[in-house]
Amino acid sequence: MANRRKNTRTKEKETDWQERVVQIRRVTKVVKGGKKLSFRAIVVVGNERGQVGVGVGKASDVIGAVKKGVADGKKHLVEVPLTKANSIPHPVNGSGGGAKVMMRPAAPGTGVIAGGAVRTVLELAGVKNILAKQLGSGNPLNNARAATNALSSLRTFADVAEERGVPVENLYG
Numbered sequence: 001m002a003n004r005r006k007n008t009r010t011k012e013k014e015t016d017w018q019e020r021v022v023q024i025r026r027v028t029k030v031v032k033g034g035k036k037l038s039f040r041a042i043v044v045v046g047n048e049r050g051q052v053g054v055g056v057g058k059a060s061d062v063i064g065a066v067k068k069g070v071a072d073g074k075k076h077l078v079e080v081p082l083t084k085a086n087s088i089p090h091p092v093n094g095s096g097g098g099a100k101v102m103m104r105p106a107a108p109g110t111g112v113i114a115g116g117a118v119r120t121v122l123e124l125a126g127v128k129n130i131l132a133k134q135l136g137s138g139n140p141l142n143n144a145r146a147a148t149n150a151l152s153s154l155r156t157f158a159d160v161a162e163e164r165g166v167p168v169e170n171l172y173g
Contacts, residue, residue, distance in 0.1 A: 018124055019045045019070050022117045023140045024062055042141050043069030044117070045077075046124025052151065053077040054121065054144040078125075078152040081159075086128035089157065094150025097142030100135040101150050117144035125151060 022042040028035045039062050046052035053076045057068025083089055087105040094101045101118055106129040112122050114132035117140040122130055134143050161168040 016047050017045055017074070018048065019043055019066075019073070020120050020124060021066055021069070022120055022144060024065070027058075039065040041065035041069040042117070042144065043073050044120045044124050044144060045070055045073035046121075046126070048124060048126040050080045050082050050126055051077050052080060052121055052125035052148065054141075054148050056141065076148070078148045080125045080127065080151045081154050081156045082126060086126065087130055088127065088151075088154055090154070092150045092154055094146045094148070094153065096145030096147075096149050097139065098137035099139060099142035099146040101143060101146040102133045102135060103147075103150050104131045105129070106131050116140060118147045120144070121147040121151070 020043070022044055025040045027038055027040050029038070038058055038060050040056065040058045041062065043055050043057065043066060044052065045055060053073040055069040055071065055073030055076060057065040057072055059065040059068055081089055083105065085108045088103060089105065091104045108129055110129040110131070112119055112127060112130055114122055114130065115134060118132050118134055121144050122132060137143065157168055157171055161171055
């Protein structure tokens with residue numbers, strides 16, 4: 001009996017994470033005998049409570065590629081500080097490859113206004129109110145990485161106050 005209970009708890013912890021496949025691409029490699037087919041999956045993993053990661057997996061079948069992508073995404077997790085309005089604390093820009101992403105906090109009720117891979121990253125991070133724009137490249141992998149880059153550079157008022165060695169009240173006004 002004790003083993004069964006323990007197993008259900010570990011399963012509950014595993015189901016905290018949501019994963020969404022952003023893109024599956026069939027890629028070929030030319031070898032001596034002809035062409036070798038494989039699949040590349042871009043997967044975003046998040047718990048909707050401030051943690052998100054982007055992973056890439058390659059395998060000879062789609063399911064294997066997605067599994068590898070999920071494992072890679074969990075290795076590259078980013079902490080996102082969320083405000084009470086489920087937004088970000090301040091405007092931020094991020095870049096990844098040729099893609100640039102601009103993000104701005106929004107008032108409660110605005111929703112997630114973003115496109116493509118950036119929208120997926122923000123939703124799985126738990127952000128509910130935000131304005132985001134992809135600039136430059138339309139490549140889903142680079143845009144997802146740019147979004148995680150932007151989210152990783154966010155700092156809360158408390159963090160900034162601690163760095164400067166002043167009370168939080170002195171930052172306002």
